[in-house]
Amino acid sequence: MADGMLQALDAAFGEPRLARATAARRSLWARCGCGREAPVDPRPWLAQGLGRQNVDELEDRLRCLCGARRARLEIRGLAEAPSGITGGIWIFR
Numbered sequence: 001m002a003d004g005m006l007q008a009l010d011a012a013f014g015e016p017r018l019a020r021a022t023a024a025r026r027s028l029w030a031r032c033g034c035g036r037e038a039p040v041d042p043r044p045w046l047a048q049g050l051g052r053q054n055v056d057e058l059e060d061r062l063r064c065l066c067g068a069r070r071a072r073l074e075i076r077g078l079a080e081a082p083s084g085i086t087g088g089i090w091i092f093r
């Protein structure tokens, strides 16, 4: 399926849900106010049954190296992954 079609599906069904981050060619990313970006593995949350949560309801479960207690979550296509240094944000609970 083309990325454009997935975006149309996202728009049609409202807020992005966590389970959607596991779709082919999709990944979950966290971005902190300090500028850090990191890929997030959604499996621990899926194991807690959170697949139907909107990703923005999970943002306060993240911690950043800078001390921030939340980071913005986005579901991105593979082509949108940042090319710079990433890491330093992790799932806290």
Ligand SMILES: [Zn+2]
Residues within 6 Å of the ligand: 032, 033, 034, 035, 036, 064, 065, 066, 067, 068
């Ligand atoms: Zn930070």
